[in-house]
Amino acid sequence: MKPDSVAMTALSSLGKQGAVCIFGTGDFGRSLGLRLMQAGYEVVYGSRDHKNSTLLPTGSKVMSHEQAAQTARVIFIAVHREQYSFLTSLTSALEGKVLVDISNNLKRGLYPQSNAEYLSTLVPGAVVVKAFNTISAWALQNGGLDANRQVLICGDHADAKQSVVDIAQSLGLTALDRGSLRAASELEDIPLQLFPMWRLPFRIAVGLLAAFFFYVLVQDVIYKGVTEGKDISFRIMISLANKAIPMVALVMLALCYLPGIMAAFLQLYNGTKYRRFPDWLDRWMLCRKQLGLLALAFAFVHVLYTYAIPIRYYVFHRRFTFTSTMIKENKTYEFDNVMAWRSDSYLAMGMLGFALFVLLGITSLPSVSNSLNWREFSCIQSKLGHVTLLLCTAHVFLYGWEKFLRPSAYKWFTPPSYMMSLVVPCVVLILKLLLITPCMDRTITRIRQGWERPAKGGTAGKDAKSSRPLIL
Amino acid sequence: MKPDSVAMTALSSLGKQGAVCIFGTGDFGRSLGLRLMQAGYEVVYGSRDHKNSTLLPTGSKVMSHEQAAQTARVIFIAVHREQYSFLTSLTSALEGKVLVDISNNLKRGLYPQSNAEYLSTLVPGAVVVKAFNTISAWALQNGGLDANRQVLICGDHADAKQSVVDIAQSLGLTALDRGSLRAASELEDIPLQLFPMWRLPFRIAVGLLAAFFFYVLVQDVIYKGVTEGKDISFRIMISLANKAIPMVALVMLALCYLPGIMAAFLQLYNGTKYRRFPDWLDRWMLCRKQLGLLALAFAFVHVLYTYAIPIRYYVFHRRFTFTSTMIKENKTYEFDNVMAWRSDSYLAMGMLGFALFVLLGITSLPSVSNSLNWREFSCIQSKLGHVTLLLCTAHVFLYGWEKFLRPSAYKWFTPPSYMMSLVVPCVVLILKLLLITPCMDRTITRIRQGWERPAKGGTAGKDAKSSRPLIL
Amino acid sequence: MKPDSVAMTALSSLGKQGAVCIFGTGDFGRSLGLRLMQAGYEVVYGSRDHKNSTLLPTGSKVMSHEQAAQTARVIFIAVHREQYSFLTSLTSALEGKVLVDISNNLKRGLYPQSNAEYLSTLVPGAVVVKAFNTISAWALQNGGLDANRQVLICGDHADAKQSVVDIAQSLGLTALDRGSLRAASELEDIPLQLFPMWRLPFRIAVGLLAAFFFYVLVQDVIYKGVTEGKDISFRIMISLANKAIPMVALVMLALCYLPGIMAAFLQLYNGTKYRRFPDWLDRWMLCRKQLGLLALAFAFVHVLYTYAIPIRYYVFHRRFTFTSTMIKENKTYEFDNVMAWRSDSYLAMGMLGFALFVLLGITSLPSVSNSLNWREFSCIQSKLGHVTLLLCTAHVFLYGWEKFLRPSAYKWFTPPSYMMSLVVPCVVLILKLLLITPCMDRTITRIRQGWERPAKGGTAGKDAKSSRPLIL
Structure with a gap:
């Protein structure tokens, strides 16, 4: 044996x-x-x-x-x-x-x-x-x-x-x-199954990317080609991509918080949390995590692209041309304090926003989110999430600055591209601002605790309700 | 049916x-x-x-x-x-x-x-x-x-x-x-509960950040304003932040390894590992992970800020001014070999330190740390951690270089800010160096194995002791 | 009581x-x-x-x-x-x-x-x-x-x-x-045990790093020292490191996909998946994850080093010298459209490759990979992995461009360093291309499903076979 x-x-x-x-x-x-x-x-x-x-x-x-x-x-x-x-x-x-x-x-x-x-x-x-x-x-x-x-x-x-x-x-x-x-x-x-939960967010991302890319392509390369006959198609690889990508990232981050806000308004309107949301809203709510993570991926690529700016041949050439022209024409280049403030603030907002965004991403990892209790998870994903959105939106506003006042920015009567990406985030932030006003906040909190439903001229709910809201 | x-x-x-x-x-x-x-x-x-x-x-x-x-x-x-x-x-x-x-x-x-x-x-x-x-x-x-x-x-x-x-x-x-x-x-x-373990580290981080920020604000903006009447307040957004933030990161990284070293010295002094540590040390030991992760977050923001330097308007303007002045005054700008070595070494130390720091962060993720055995975990968190601290401290030393010799750096008789952040890391590294000398290392290893306690003129412990140390 | x-x-x-x-x-x-x-x-x-x-x-x-x-x-x-x-x-x-x-x-x-x-x-x-x-x-x-x-x-x-x-x-x-x-x-x-699975990949990484570093040291610093008597040893810290490190990263990424391809060819040759692989191939297959993660670490350091380029004293000095020389000699610096395309494409390939690589790394985290089913895991690790390798290889090709045509690049009759790192990735990509041709793909798929083994003049397997392949 x-x-x-x-x-x-x-x-x-x-x-x-x-x-x-x-x-x-x-x-x-x-x-x-x-x-x-x-x-x-x-x-x-x-x-x-x-x-x-x-x-x-x-x-x-x-x-x-x-x-x-x-x-x-x-x-x-x-x-x-x-x-x-x-x-x-x-x-x-x-x-x-x-x-x-x-x-x-x-x-x-x-x-x-x-x-x-x-x-x-x-x-x-x-x-x-x-x-x-x-x-x-x-x-x-x-x-x-x-x-x-x-x-x-x-x-x-x-x-x-x-x-x-x-x-x-x-x-x-x-x-x-x-x-x-x-x-x-x-x-x-x-x-x-192949990533069933990621399909919708992925399609949204691809759709947005295609739309924004086409928009900046028209505004930038095609406009220049048509009006000045100049070929600046080399800008496609980085300059244009780095305009379209952050736009997608910002819009998708906002789309990640929009359904929660719409749900809150629906609950306010219904006066109860016990009516089912419409199906499309339910589906949207369920893919918020995926929307957010895709937005983070786009933001990451944006950061990589942005930091590559000073290494690019095109940028080096432009800076050289600027410097040599100024020197040859003996011009002085005055230091603009407002410009310095604006440039630094815009970068700082973006970088802090990205840092918070990475934090949100890390807490989405299964092993991390599983070690948080519900209150901690919601504090990070909801509160910190909205702060992230605020910082990123401010980043874009400061980036655009007074460009929206310049008529030259409206090529072929289209608004400058950065403005396109601000619509959804601004809507989300304004609605969120409304929701956190004391009076609305109090009502929504009571509704979510389940014991308030001001029924119009009917019998109010009598039964005992749940103890905890699902996720948020 | x-x-x-x-x-x-x-x-x-x-x-x-x-x-x-x-x-x-x-x-x-x-x-x-x-x-x-x-x-x-x-x-x-x-x-x-x-x-x-x-x-x-x-x-x-x-x-x-x-x-x-x-x-x-x-x-x-x-x-x-x-x-x-x-x-x-x-x-x-x-x-x-x-x-x-x-x-x-x-x-x-x-x-x-x-x-x-x-x-x-x-x-x-x-x-x-x-x-x-x-x-x-x-x-x-x-x-x-x-x-x-x-x-x-x-x-x-x-x-x-x-x-x-x-x-x-x-x-x-x-x-x-x-x-x-x-x-x-x-x-x-x-x-x-809302992040009970993070409260103390978070407060330390905020306190340090406020203190360091105030310090560099006085040394930089206010000093310039008072002595030269120049407004350089735009530097607050990035330049100052990028001085205070890495200081916090380095000090907190050091604070993360200090309690372990203090515990070792206490055990050496007591001659046993079976005497309880004072409460404050226990509490400190328990939040080392959180201290380290916050330090990593600050280091990450520091990296983001540093890589944004060449995109800043201020930096572009300064470089332009330097170049045009040199050319106009027909000066030559000699290549300084020492400067090249120093600049590259300082960057390399920082980048390698950051890369190791990220590795430490990744092994802190619950799912990763749970797949390591005790020996692997301690090897990474302790040995690699001290190497990280060493690299980051060297980064700051090389950054400062001979600045500490220049009287102009001591504005209003205060030392340059970077020196402030070197105190704790140097203490930690020197004490650690002492601990890994053969004679001390042998004693502490024996104490931690539990079977050595040189009792002064008393009866030595007779009972069987534990098999494994808790964490480290 | x-x-x-x-x-x-x-x-x-x-x-x-x-x-x-x-x-x-x-x-x-x-x-x-x-x-x-x-x-x-x-x-x-x-x-x-x-x-x-x-x-x-x-x-x-x-x-x-x-x-x-x-x-x-x-x-x-x-x-x-x-x-x-x-x-x-x-x-x-x-x-x-x-x-x-x-x-x-x-x-x-x-x-x-x-x-x-x-x-x-x-x-x-x-x-x-x-x-x-x-x-x-x-x-x-x-x-x-x-x-x-x-x-x-x-x-x-x-x-x-x-x-x-x-x-x-x-x-x-x-x-x-x-x-x-x-x-x-x-x-x-x-x-x-101390990282038993990491030992072999770690040794490969160290070996490759030493070899490549020595190679670029000879080609760069020693060649310059011997032929022109110039000391450019300061380049060791960043310039040389940033040549050797990405080479290691690319080769290790390719080594991570090579065994899978070799296994497929072996299965094609054997006409069955039920013959054991040779031991060395088995061992290689088992450490693919570790190879990939080490490659990612090197890629990360490469990214850190690359983004530090414009902050370096040496680079600033060189750019200044270039600018002032051009201006003093009153030369014009024509914009080169091909150069702009190439520079941007090369950066874009690298950045997208790195972004995908980070995604691969994240899905290797135990808690993430455990939440994927087999099909999702293999889709990411195999398909996305090969796309990553393709992007990174394209990045190096575009980086090298026509350098391989210039005789001056062959210092002491050795090929330029970047070419060394292209051998293994090209082999992997070509073999993979062969494998995904319809005819080979069909055969290998059938073999992997277990029910096909064209035995030469013998009795074919009759017994029922497994339902799922192990990993990939």
């Missing part, structure tokens, strides 16, 4: 957890088997050939499918849907067993029926539970945290589900019941 | 977990109910009107309070303290039940008695357990991680507490017993 | 969990005791003197070792290995007990035998289980997350192990069985 077998004998006798069977010896089957053995289960693999058995966790057994099925009540089906058909030949061996369907597909909508339901029709004598498909082999082997720790389970039989819940919990995972087997197709879609 | 009910029948029959009752149909009541059902409990809501029942999780039941109370042993009271009084009319129905008080208040010290104790006096026949008040509705719905995963529980009856512990654990949460119901007021204060 | 005792009576009667004994009253013993009590256990300390009992958690009992041992079946040995000898005098009291060895050593290989096995030989009548040595006292007190949440357990007796598993789980920790007591020495090494 080798030393290893001694250990494994001890291990499997630990198995007051009992035996579990796994059909399929692929990556997931192997990882699952290893993890089950570490948690004290006896693991039996069902396999047609025993070639791959060298890769299987030592201590596990490999048998034919029929034999393996007899050793355990719960059988994990770790094979592809395409190969399920072999199970029809095992119907008698699988009678009454709990089959755990852990499979995923390569694309959505490949089949009309979910894999689990298909399995259920193939082996009607067995009870099918869909589970573990959202857990990766990697997460199984490495303990699994956060989102990866949740095993979503669905199935039609309570007892069978409970067996799977028990196994999940003894592996240190959290089980979440998602209802009947009809939910299986939903569960099978989860690992195929 | 609708499809949904089928699923839910299966689900509720899963309920070997049994039934749980929830009074109150607000946000938290709904989230809790949904989560409990997902974990296999049968959920019954107690409510006076059934209007809100459309918002309740499908599959749950809504009854009058009296009826609902009869269905379960554990009743969650998800209403505001202000509405507890209605429970007095249910005393007979609540006899012997376990009432879980999950409420929080809006402010600290609103009531002399904690909500849970108040509830206990209202319904003396029931057993009150305080729990779940630190868990947010959001965390319940989304699985909850890290700090949000901990359910703090207190109550006077062990059995009742155990029932709540069981529920918490089956929801995938971790239960922590916090003693008798008298601890309830403490638990109720937790969600109202 | 003091109020505290009431609470504690309730608490300890909660103890359906039973009593646990701890020998040793050091940091770890105290933290463990506190945590056990919070989870409802009765805790009894065994100690020779009772001096330290003031520091012990209130509610726990302190007895002599003999007495304490009688109160519980499981005894945690929280003393140093050096003091184990006192246990020999307790052999009768410890007969049949489960001794949990939680000890660690100060260095690897101090003793020929692991602490747990040594303990087992000292007290042959007891059953020794190695556990909890990877958990820090700090993690115990603060809940413990992620890696710190895993209790690794080994031992020869299944029942004894199960008792420890039960305790770990009731503390909210995850237990992982690691086999027989012979695995103890392995477990004891874990807390002594």
Whole structure:
């Protein structure tokens, strides 16, 4: 007897957890088997050939499918849907067993029926539970945290589900019941999702970027080309990008705080927090974090672009031309105190705004936001968020300065580009200012605490209400 | 029978977990109910009107309070303290039940008695357990991680507490017993805390910033105004800020390592690690992380400000003036090799120091520091931390260079500002240097391993000591 | 009876969990005791003197070792290995007990035998289980997350192990069985590890940095010194560093994607994914994350260094000299449109590449990557990663421009330094381009799905294969 077998004998006798069977010896089957053995289960693999058995966790057994099925009540089906058909030949061996369907597909909508339901029709004598498909082999082997720790389970039989819940919990995972087997197709879609929450914000960002870029392209390069016949298309790479990008960043930051303000006004108008928001507002509220993080990404690129200014050939050339012209024409360049104040203030606002913005981004990291209580989270995301917006808006105002007074800025009767980005932030800030006036603030606070609803000539709510608002 | 009910029948029959009752149909009541059902409990809501029942999780039941109370042993009271009084009319129905008080208040010290104790006096026949008040509705719905995963529980009856512990654990949460119901007021204060650990470091930062800013304001703007009658107040926005901010950053970084060094010297003096540190040192040690992160924030702003220098109008004007004056007066500007070395070294030290500082910050993120073992964490936070401090101190020394020799730098007999920020870092570095000399290092290592305490003429410790030092 | 005792009576009667004994009253013993009590256990300390009992958690009992041992079946040995000898005098009291060895050593290989096995030989009548040595006292007190949440357990007796598993789980920790007591020495090494996964990437980084630095030193400073007798050694601090550092960053980023591509070609060659990769490739694949993060660190320093350019004395002096020479010699400095395009494009590529690189870094944070499903993670790390590499390579190409055509760039017949850093990235990009051609992409996708292996004149695999590839 080798030393290893001694250990494994001890291990499997630990198995007051009992035996579990796994059909399929692929990556997931192997990882699952290893993890089950570490948690004290006896693991039996069902396999047609025993070639791959060298890769299987030592201590596990490999048998034919029929034999393996007899050793355990719960059988994990770790094979592809395409190969399920072999199970029809095992119907008698699988009678009454709990089959755990852990499979995923390569694309959505490949089949009309979910894999689990298909399995259920193939082996009607067995009870099918869909589970573990959202857990990766990697997460199984490495303990699994956060989102990866949740095993979503669905199935039609309570007892069978409970067996799977028990196994999940003894592996240190959290089980979440998602209802009947009809939910299986939903569960099978989860690992195929690609940033569902980011789609809308991303589209908004791309749309805004395209629009603003086109606007500054017309105002800058095309205007110059048409009116003066000069080709300044080299400005596209940095100068124009560094006009469009911060505009997107500012507008998206404002869009991140607009729905909260609209919700507050809606609550004020309704006089209650117990009426549902319209769907579009709900969806908007749910993607505020993503909007904010995309805005931060744009702001970061803006900072990178801005600091690159003095390294650019174009800027060096312009400065040289200015200096040499002034000297040759023997002009004096008076120091303008207002200009010095304005230039420094505009930079300072922008840099402080960016620093706060980075702080907001850091507190959005799952591990950081999870270590804050609700009051701390809302203090940072709401209060500091509005201060950030204020600083960034001031940054743009100071940048523009009196440009909006100069007729030359209105090329082809269009306002200078920076003004375009100020509309939404100003609306948000003015509405927020209204909301924090004492009288409105008091009303909204009472509404949010749930015990105030001035019903017009009707019966006021009598029932006890919730204790905490959701998020904000 | 609708499809949904089928699923839910299966689900509720899963309920070997049994039934749980929830009074109150607000946000938290709904989230809790949904989560409990997902974990296999049968959920019954107690409510006076059934209007809100459309918002309740499908599959749950809504009854009058009296009826609902009869269905379960554990009743969650998800209403505001202000509405507890209605429970007095249910005393007979609540006899012997376990009432879980999950409420929080809006402010600290609103009531002399904690909500849970108040509830206990209202319904003396029931057993009150305080729990779940630190868990947010959001965390319940989304699985909850890290700090949000901990359910703090207190109550006077062990059995009742155990029932709540069981529920918490089956929801995938971790239960922590916090003693008798008298601890309830403490638990109720937790969600109202606003960055308790950050308060002291934040105050230190603000104090230092104000002091340093005033100092450079006097030395720079006011001195110039008084002696030369020149208004250079525009320098406040960036030039002065960029003097005061890095000073704060450096001093706070040093303050972050000072208590550890003081503790080491105290242990050397005491000859043991088993004597408690004075309270102020303990408190200081506990907020080192916060001190360091605030220092990093200041360093980050310093970097932003410094890189903005060449974009500033003032700097461009000064450079132009310098160039045009030199050219007009036909002077030559000799290349100074020492100056080139110094300027580059000073920048390089600062940039490397900042890069290491960012690394320290990243390893302070909960998810990163949790993936390090103690040795790795201490290697980064202690060794790399001191290297960071050394680089940043060298940065300031090289920045100052021989300025301290020039009498003109001592305006109104005050030393140049940068020297002020060097005091604490130099003290820390010199003391650290002493500590890592072989002889002191050996002694302190032995003391920290716990088995050395040279007692003067007394009996040496005989008992077995701990295996690992706490943090560092 | 003091109020505290009431609470504690309730608490300890909660103890359906039973009593646990701890020998040793050091940091770890105290933290463990506190945590056990919070989870409802009765805790009894065994100690020779009772001096330290003031520091012990209130509610726990302190007895002599003999007495304490009688109160519980499981005894945690929280003393140093050096003091184990006192246990020999307790052999009768410890007969049949489960001794949990939680000890660690100060260095690897101090003793020929692991602490747990040594303990087992000292007290042959007891059953020794190695556990909890990877958990820090700090993690115990603060809940413990992620890696710190895993209790690794080994031992020869299944029942004894199960008792420890039960305790770990009731503390909210995850237990992982690691086999027989012979695995103890392995477990004891874990807390002594110092970034084992980072060692190879770190060595590669240092090696590359040294090589590239030497190369640019020769080409720049030494060449100038030898051929023109000019001392430009001041360039070492920033100019040279800022050449060598980005070269390291780019090469390491490419090295991070090379093994994945090699693996794909190997799989194509083998026609299956079920043949093991050579060991060196496996090891390389496992440290891709570390390679990438080190590359990011170098890229970050490169960005810091680059933005410092216009602040440098040397640069200011050079620009001044250029300007004054041009003016004095009355030359005109024509605007070069190609140069403007090139300079801006090169900067833009670099900045966008860096921004994407930072995004890659953020998604590598444990808490972020754990909230992504496999498809999202692979989309970011693989697709976005290759785009990043492409941008950064383009950045270097545009930086070099036509330099490679100038004979003067080939100092001492060596190619200009930037070309050295382009070799590996170009290889990676070309091979990747090959892989994503439709025909190769289709084959590799089928191989990775596991159901395709064109075996030459043999029997094709018949068995069901895994559902998901590991990582990528």
